[in-house]
Amino acid sequence: MDYYAGQAMNGCGFWCKTEFYAGTNFLGQSPFGHSVQNLVHTSKRTTTNALFWGPRKAVERPDTDLSLGHFTLTGSGSEGVSASSGKPQKVSVSVVSSISEVPSHDWDACNLDSTGPEKFNPFLSHGFLSSLEESGSTAKETGWIPQHIIAQDEHKNILGVAPLYLKSLFLSPYQLCVFAIGLTLLIWLCSHSYGEYVFDHSWADAYYSYGARYYPKLQCCVPFTPVTGQRVLLRDTPYKDQVFDILVTAMKNLTDKFQVSSLHVTFPSESEWHRMKEKDFLQRIGMQYHWKNRNYKDFDEFLMDMKQSKRKNIRQERKKIAAQNLTMKRLRGYEIKARHWDIFYKFYRNTTDNKWGSAYLTRGFFHDMGSKLGDNVLLVVAEEGDELVAGALNLIGGDTLFGRIWGCLPRVYYPSLHFEACYYQAIEAAIELNLDKVEAGAQGEHKIQRGYMPVTTYSCHYIVNEGFRKILEDFLVRETAQVKHVIKLLHDSGPFKDSAQ
Structure with a gap:
């Protein structure tokens, strides 16, 4: 989860969805400073692919x-299965709407065969994805x-x-109202990369400058969810x-057909990432922040791995919760009611x-998802007296x-509540459940x-x-070097004692 990009310090920040600011700017730069637009302008082109929108018209999706x-x-190949062993001979592939x-x-x-139960990913479950569709969160509108894509024998x-x-x-209504700002800005705002968290708005801008149309496009992912997982889900055969x-x-083939x-x-497993390079996919890397469980018995044992100044800061932040008469609760499965x-x-x-930002998810999504995923849902809530004032959703x-x-109630601010609900409660829950890590998403040093x-x-x-x-x-070579450099610098200046690194 990205507990939403680039917020965090104002008490209502996790994943606040200022996406179109987070990954690019009006000059077409990447988050790490390189400009795709500049690469377009400096490249030599002898042909014009299109005027403005381009001649290619996306095929309407048939009903x-x-x-x-x-x-x-x-054959048997490296998989060691002969044609006489009874394996299927034909595979048909189709698209379902x-x-x-x-x-x-x-x-x-x-989904389960792709990872095994020990690494089960709830975002790729039928329950989560169908909740998005049935609630209208992922739809033509x-x-x-x-x-x-479905493969059958x-x-x-x-x-x-x-x-x-x-x-x-x-x-969106907001995007429509900016028309008076100017056509260039409108084109940029119309570009629909929202809910992906691998920022390519500058790519779209550069693509228009190149003389072609970037949107529509195909996206293999879990919508609105920057969580790494298998993207091609396979039975274990x-x-x-x-x-x-x-x-x-x-x-x-569908890319060509449409x-x-x-x-x-986006956010495939590392093994899929390597395999797709062999199939003419460009490779890109990004960065998120995860907490690692080093077999801690409790939160205090985790704190003892931290440098003294960091440990002191965390304890002070946690003390503020009780001082504000707030009570933290972790609700799971059936404990989460419709009113929650x-x-x-x-929030x-x-x-x-x-x-x-864009409210991608509908009210119905939360009810549907909570019902279908059951004990895979953990809702952290903060109460002031009998009133719920904030919450953080985890899977x-x-x-x-x-x-x-x-999220939290409008027009309220509780110091350090965001850190408690989103980070510290998650760490405590992971230790109690004997989980290997907590994924807290992208951005936010x-x-x-x-x-x-x-x-x-x-x-x-x-x-x-091809052009x-x-x-x-060329752009990704430079961006990749910068991302790797930043990751190394952050690790070298990390909060843990040398003995715990």
């Missing part, structure tokens, strides 16, 4: 399911059109799935490597409304506590002094236009 063809499983068209037990079996057994979305142009290749090829500019796979979701939705809207995976969303250290995240980008692909490739 019926879309077939992406049939593939033959080949709703996850409801895939039985939940089939989708979840692919919001610019997230489901286009999930000749007996209709599902062998693999991939969550995929067509990102169409979408204007001897031929799963072939099915992986088939599904990735099918996604690339005549869109690009296909982006109703008030938490108010969520207060966060997004205050930060010029529990096989070995990880995932921070998700933070303030997390480091509270024990959350930088880790590398990954994304893969298939760019159709622009080369420009981005």
